[in-house]
Amino acid sequence: MEDLYAILEVPRDASQSDIKKAYRKLVHQYHPDSHPGDKEAEEKFKKINAAYSVLNDPEKRARYDQFGTTGTGSNPFGGMGGADLGDLFGDLFAQVFGGGGFGGGFTSRSRPSNSPRQGDDIEQIVHLTLLEAMKGVTRDIDVMKYETCQHCNGTGAKPGTKPETCPRCHGQGHVRQTQQSFFGQFVSINTCPDCHGTGKVIRDKCDECKGSGHVRKKHTLEVKIPAGISTNMRIRISGAGDVGENGGPAGDLYLVADVEVNPDFERDGADLHTTLILTYPQAVLGTEAKIKTLDGTEELLSVPSGTQHGQTLKVKGKGMPKINSKSVGDLYVHIYIEIPKKLTDKQREIIKSLADEMKAPVSEKDSGIGSWFKGLFS
Ligand SMILES: [Zn+2]
Ligand SMILES: [Zn+2]
Structure with missing residues (x-):
């Protein structure tokens, strides 16, 4: 790797x-x-x-x-x-x-009892592009979750049969045990070992759910993801987690956003950063430059004369929306001044006379391949 x-x-x-x-x-x-x-x-x-x-x-x-x-x-x-x-x-x-959620983990499903218990929460990652995060998006989300077994209606017993009242605890789910000790007699109440506390025993188990009363299935949910969401933010969908037991409520579904990096726009909270490449004359004299924004529109940016390499110009209101708010961030344009590696003869002349005018000493020898080539024939 x-x-x-x-x-x-x-x-x-x-x-x-x-x-x-x-x-x-x-x-x-x-x-x-x-x-x-x-x-x-x-x-x-x-x-x-x-x-x-x-x-x-x-x-x-x-x-x-x-x-x-x-x-x-x-x-x-x-x-x-x-x-x-x-x-x-x-x-x-x-x-x-993810998967097990934070509501109780994997072990809780194998610990039946007859008291109501809330279903587990589910955590799932949703991948989004930066543009989707800017606009907000409605997504179909596939979730694997436990639901009531339709085959046995959640009883866990083969259709046509019924769970029977546990003969050992008579449906109580617990058993009293009397023990004789040196200090006298004492009574302890323990979970019934035959029915594990459910008060019921299943003679013929449902084929679909193997007696558990629930099955894991794929559900598709339509979820509206709000504009302005950023990586690691969670969306909670109440009751969309695993089904509860013994009449307990379902768990919740948490969607965790993962917003892709966009190579042209870097995000910093609600602000976006992009770059603009200028030539030396444009930076010196100023220009009107077309800037591509994230949503695909073009903005005319006025670059003032004397703009420096590394300087930042702001386009107001062209950043990301702030979540649950009406305000919007800004787009910061970082200026790069490009120094040309190749020049035409005329450009070289002009730059040289500019250097003379500015009294800036420059290399007299021309290292460009063009003039070396010309030199061969002169
Ligand atoms: Zn079943
Ligand atoms: Zn029992």
């Missing part, structure tokens, strides 16, 4: 802000826009994003540190491209942390 830290070229003890910095640099370097048709760069770009989606999230990073390098031996990148890493981890985490 490829090391996620190695992909982002950071040490294992890198701070979150170092990881962020490394990501920004690499994403810039391998962005498909600057490498059209380059499969290798595209793969690398996917891996960088997948690695970042884990390491940028302190909770996921901690899990990766604990389970990531030891483990299954399978290569998460093999054959399916780095972008699927999120799903793979999602499943792994669901197995490790």
Whole structure:
């Protein structure tokens, strides 16, 4: 398995802000826009994003540190491209942390009694794109949960038969035991060993549920995910967890959001960050630049003259909505000034005379391949 830290070229003890910095640099370097048709760069770009989606999230990073390098031996990148890493981890985490829920765990189902008991809670991860998190989305969510066995109506007895009153405890679920001791006689009340406290015994068990009265089945729920949701936020759907026992209420379903990293827009709470590449003349003289926003619209951004490399400009109200609120974050545009590596002869002339005018000494020798080539024939 490829090391996620190695992909982002950071040490294992890198701070979150170092990881962020490394990501920004690499994403810039391998962005498909600057490498059209380059499969290798595209793969690398996917891996960088997948690695970042884990390491940028302190909770996921901690899990990766604990389970990531030891483990299954399978290569998460093999054959399916780095972008699927999120799903793979999602499943792994669901197995490790979800499923049993936090309402009582796995053991409680094998501890029957005749008192009402609430069903277990279920926790499940929902993967969302950043755009879905911005707009909100209605999703069909498949949930595996325990429900009442329809075959036996939850009795656990084969249809046509009935659970019988336990002859040992006469349906009480507990038995009194009188013991003689040195100090005299004492009575203890214990759970009936024959019916395990249910007060009933099943002679012929239901084939569907093997006598438990409940079966695990897939349910599809339509869930509205609110705009502004972010990773690790939970949505609670009351009563959508496992069925209760002996008339107890059902557990709850918790959906845990996992919002994908978007390579063009970095999220910081309700604000988004993007980059704008300018030429030197544009930064010096100012320009009107078209900015792509997350929802696909274009904004005209006025770049003032004298804009510096690394400066940030703000587009108000083009960030993420704040959850359960009417306010919206902003879009911050980070300015990169691109220094050209290739120049036409004319551009070189102009830059040289600009350098003269600014009294900025520059290399007289021209190292460009064009003039070297020309030199051969002059
Ligand atoms: Zn049944
Ligand atoms: Zn009994």
